[in-house]
Amino acid sequence: MKNIIARLFWQSPFEALHRHMLKVKECTDMLKPLIEAFILGDRTLIEERVERISKLEHEADIIKNEIREHLPHHVFMPVDRSDILRFLREEDAIADSVEDVARLIEMRKTSVPQDLKEELMELVNKVGETVKALENVTSEIKVLSQSSFSRSEEEKISSLIKDVDKKEFEADLLQQKAAKKLFSLEDKMDPTSVLLLMRIMGEVGSVADHAQNTGDRLRCIIAR
Amino acid sequence: MIVPYLLLAAIGAGLYMAFNIGANDVANAMGTSVGAGSLTLRRAVIVAALFSFLGAVLAGGYVTETIRKGIINPANFAHNPHLLLSGMIAVLLGAGIWITIATYLGLPVSTTHSVVGALIGFGLIGAGIKGVNWKAVSIIISSWIISPVAGIPVAYLLFRLIRDKILNSPRPFNSAKKIGPFFVAMVLFVLSLAFIYGGLKHFSGSLPFPSVLGMSVGVALVGALISHIFLKKYSVDEDNEYEEVENLSKPLQVLSASYEAFALGSNDVANAVGPVAAIIAIMETQKVTMQVPVPMWVLAMGGIGLAVGISTWGWRVIETIGRKITQVTPTRGFAAEFSAATVVLLCSRIGIPVSTTHVSVGTVIGIGMAKGISAINFKVIRNIIVSWLLTLPVAAGFTIFIYLIISKLVV
Numbered sequence: 001m002k003n004i005i006a007r008l009f010w011q012s013p014f015e016a017l018h019r020h021m022l023k024v025k026e027c028t029d030m031l032k033p034l035i036e037a038f039i040l041g042d043r044t045l046i047e048e049r050v051e052r053i054s055k056l057e058h059e060a061d062i063i064k065n066e067i068r069e070h071l072p073h074h075v076f077m078p079v080d081r082s083d084i085l086r087f088l089r090e091e092d093a094i095a096d097s098v099e100d101v102a103r104l105i106e107m108r109k110t111s112v113p114q115d116l117k118e119e120l121m122e123l124v125n126k127v128g129e130t131v132k133a134l135e136n137v138t139s140e141i142k143v144l145s146q147s148s149f150s151r152s153e154e155e156k157i158s159s160l161i162k163d164v165d166k167k168e169f170e171a172d173l174l175q176q177k178a179a180k181k182l183f184s185l186e187d188k189m190d191p192t193s194v195l196l197l198m199r200i201m202g203e204v205g206s207v208a209d210h211a212q213n214t215g216d217r218l219r220c221i222i223a224r
Numbered sequence: 225m226i227v228p229y230l231l232l233a234a235i236g237a238g239l240y241m242a243f244n245i246g247a248n249d250v251a252n253a254m255g256t257s258v259g260a261g262s263l264t265l266r267r268a269v270i271v272a273a274l275f276s277f278l279g280a281v282l283a284g285g286y287v288t289e290t291i292r293k294g295i296i297n298p299a300n301f302a303h304n305p306h307l308l309l310s311g312m313i314a315v316l317l318g319a320g321i322w323i324t325i326a327t328y329l330g331l332p333v334s335t336t337h338s339v340v341g342a343l344i345g346f347g348l349i350g351a352g353i354k355g356v357n358w359k360a361v362s363i364i365i366s367s368w369i370i371s372p373v374a375g376i377p378v379a380y381l382l383f384r385l386i387r388d389k390i391l392n393s394p395r396p397f398n399s400a401k402k403i404g405p406f407f408v409a410m411v412l413f414v415l416s417l418a419f420i421y422g423g424l425k426h427f428s429g430s431l432p433f434p435s436v437l438g439m440s441v442g443v444a445l446v447g448a449l450i451s452h453i454f455l456k457k458y459s460v461d462e463d464n465e466y467e468e469v470e471n472l473s474k475p476l477q478v479l480s481a482s483y484e485a486f487a488l489g490s491n492d493v494a495n496a497v498g499p500v501a502a503i504i505a506i507m508e509t510q511k512v513t514m515q516v517p518v519p520m521w522v523l524a525m526g527g528i529g530l531a532v533g534i535s536t537w538g539w540r541v542i543e544t545i546g547r548k549i550t551q552v553t554p555t556r557g558f559a560a561e562f563s564a565a566t567v568v569l570l571c572s573r574i575g576i577p578v579s580t581t582h583v584s585v586g587t588v589i590g591i592g593m594a595k596g597i598s599a600i601n602f603k604v605i606r607n608i609i610v611s612w613l614l615t616l617p618v619a620a621g622f623t624i625f626i627y628l629i630i631s632k633l634v635v
Contacts, residue, residue: 003541004332004581004604005252006548008588009259012598074602078595146466146553148383149595150392 010075013067013084014145020063020091021138027056027095028131028207035124035204038105039112050102057099064092078149079221087217091138093210094131101203110193113185119178123204126174130167130208134215136160144222154222161215168212175205230309231507237316238500238522239529244323245335245492246533247541249580250276252332253484253564254538255545260470260557262477265546269539273531275482279489280527283419284497284518294360295340296347298512305506310630311350312499315342318623319495322615331611332604334371334579339495340364341619349624361616364577368612371578374571375586376593378563383594386555390469397465400472401455405448407476411562413444415483418569473554480558484565488580489530491572497526556596560587582608 030053037045067088071081112120137160140153147153178201186194254272257263263271301308319338326333340361347356386407393399417440460468497518505516552560564580564587571578585608592600 003252003255003330003544003548004607005255005584005588006545007330007607008585008601008604009549009551009597010599010601012551014598076589076592076600076602077598078592143464143466145598146464146470147391147396148387150387150396152392152394 011070012145013071013077014141016063016067016070017084017088017091018138018141020060020067020088021135023056023060023063024091024095025131025135027053027060027098028128030056031098031101031204031207032124032128034102034105035120038110039117039120041109041111043109046105050106053099053102057095060092060095064088078145083217083221087214087221090210090214090217094134094207094214097203097207097210101200101207104196104200104203108192108196110196112197113189115185116178116181116197119174119181120201123171123174123178123201126167126171127204127208127211130164130171130211133160133164133167134211137164137215137218141218149222157218157222161219164212164215168208171205171208175201230313231503233313234309234316234500234503235525237313237320238496239525239532240320241316241323241335241339242493242496242526242529243533243537244320244327245488245496246273246276246530247537248323248327248333248533249335249492250485250488250530250534251538251541252545252581252584253488253561254481254534255542256549256552256557256560257477257481258542258546259549259552260474260477260554262474262554262557263481265539265543268481268542268546269535271478271482272485272538272542273534275485276489276530276534277527279486279491280493280497280530281520281523283486283490284493284523284526294357295343295364296351296355297357298514300347300351300355302512305510305512307350308512309503309506311346311627312503314623314627314630315339315346316496316499317626318342318345318621319619321622321626322619326611326615330607331614332579332581332585332608333611333615334577334582335492335495336577337364337367337579337612337615338619339499340577341616342623344616345620345623346627348620349627363575364616367571367576367578368582370571370576371567371582372586372589372608374567374578375564375583376590378567379559379587379590380594382563383556383559383591383596386559387594387596391466391555395465397460397468397472400469401458404455404472405452408451409444409448411476411479411483412447413440414562414566415479416440416443418483418487470553470555473558477554477558477561480562480565484561484568484580487565487569489527491568492580493523493526493530496529497522500525551598556591559591559596560584563587563590 030049034046034049034053037049068085071084073081075081077084137157140157140160144150144153144157179198182194182197182201250272254263254268257271258265258268298308301311319335319342322338322341323333323335344356344361389403390396390399417436420436420439455472458472460471500522501516501518504519504522506512564584567583567587568578568580571583585604588597589600591597
């Protein structure tokens with residue numbers, strides 16, 4: 001039965017945005033196991049994990065598309081519609097980058113030099129922390145809408161976003177450190193491996209970059 | 225011989241109209257309480273049926289205009305009162321059928337506007353173009369704009385008050401405990417003002433305004449004191465303070481939902497019982513007057529019709545709304561219902577027949593503008609405009625059609 005009052009209310013995008021974040025987080029949580037398998041050089045383990053990442057990325061895409069389809073122009077929200085869509089795009093780019101890492105690792109049998117392992121794991125852990133920090137932020141979005149966008153809740157979210165920035169900055173430093181280490185080992189390695197490892201580390205770094213951008217987008221949403 | 229049949233037909237048509245009001249307007253008003261989880265479906269139906277019945281019987285007009293809002297001048301029919309008899313039945317049926325169809329189609333029609341449209345139809349067929357008071361019609365048309373527009377600022381301001389004083393504070397739960405009694409006092413004040421002044425004057429005689437005011441202030445202060453004592457002791461683990469604030473607001477929402485049902489019953493029952501009362505008066509006196517008395521049993525009949533409409537069809541409307549609007553919480557629901565009821569009562573005191581459903585749409589939008597609701601579908605505005613444009617001509621058309629059939633049968 002159709003009813004005017006029931007039709008007046010549109011599905012809130014905020015809970016779905018967090019649902020999307022949880023899926024993205026699930027996907028980035030696979031990054032560490034993937035790199036571990038990469039360091040071990042276990043091809044079957046790598047393939048298994050790449051497949052898992054690819055599946056999770058696809059599931060995140062589905063949620064993303066659902067959110068987009070449920071936000072037509074005639075829906076009126078306390079925040080700007082295009083801000084939300086930009087936020088969603090960045091949030092989704094996190095999972096896309098994880099999948100790119102997976103593809104790069106899968107496409108060529110590359111062995112990781114013993115001396116690079118520590119730096120690589122450090123970087124991956126920091127990137128994981130960055131995404132975790134972002135997840136802390138997005139879990140507050142629902143509370144933000146419950147509070148009808150109250151100033152105290154906005155301040156709380158702002159300070160949580162700063163945490164994401166801090167982690168991303170640290171991840172940048174670790175990426176630089178790992179790159180230096182890689183080039184210090186270049187004489188003992190074939191150039192293709194150096195090139196590919198460079199690209200893999202860059203893509204791992206961009207997972208954190210996209211997490212930071214997502215936080216930035218949220219900043220725009222709550223700014224006034 | 226024809227007269228008892230006409231009376232029965234009139235009562236039947238009046239009941240049908242009251243049924244429609246219950247199933248539509250009242251159900252629309254109660255839905256948010258179920259959506260917010262302040263009332264279960266069963267309790268919402270009981271509250272709605274009880275309070276709209278009380279509103280109809282206690283506060284419904286004991287004297288009504290023969291023709292609602294003076295759309296037609298009854299003097300046109302002074303030479304032939306029986307014309308008015310069959311006309312009134314046609315009006316009730318024409319308006320009722322349109323409301324049923326519109327409800328089925330999901331168009332938010334106003335019961336008041338449908339009756340007005342039906343009266344225009346009858347005026348046209350019974351007395352020609354000059355038989356209709358077009359100035360009165362233009363006031364009705366102005367209400368199309370007034371009803372949603374009046375709802376928006378009232379709800380916006382009320383929710384802004386809740387937002388600025390409670391939700392926006394560093395400790396929302398503590399603020400709610402502190403400010404809660406003020407809201408209780410405000411609701412009780414308006415409620416008792418409406419109840420004593422508007423409603424019970426038929427029983428208490430007309431009390432002087434200052435003493436009504438004094439009584440209302442008294443009720444408000446007692447309520448504030450009791451809630452203050454209760455809230456002082458109230459404490460919970462504060463995991464999510466906003467949710468605790470919502471829980472605290474539930475009683476307020478139930479109170480304002482009862483108020484809205486009461487307001488609806490007292491105002492809208494005239495749409496159903498007015499024409500019936502007119503028919504009875506014409507039968508008894510064989511004269512046509514500007515105003516007619518409404519017998520107690522007719523008001524009670526209207527109240528029963530409302531209650532039946534709520535409990536047969538209306539509960540499904542309430543359920544649909546409750547299931548779909550999970551994002552309404554008690555604070556938002558309270559702001560929406562309280563401002564809708566107040567706008568409806570104020571407008572009807574001024575003499576503008578607003579549609580409760582349209583006012584409710586306005587109040588929800590007002591709360592959305594105060595950032596209280598995550599997402600509002602503005603497409604419904606199109607449905608409202610369509611229903612505005614259709615209601616008067618279609619209800620008029622139905623009435624003309626039914627009137628022609630009745631006059632063939634009677635003559």
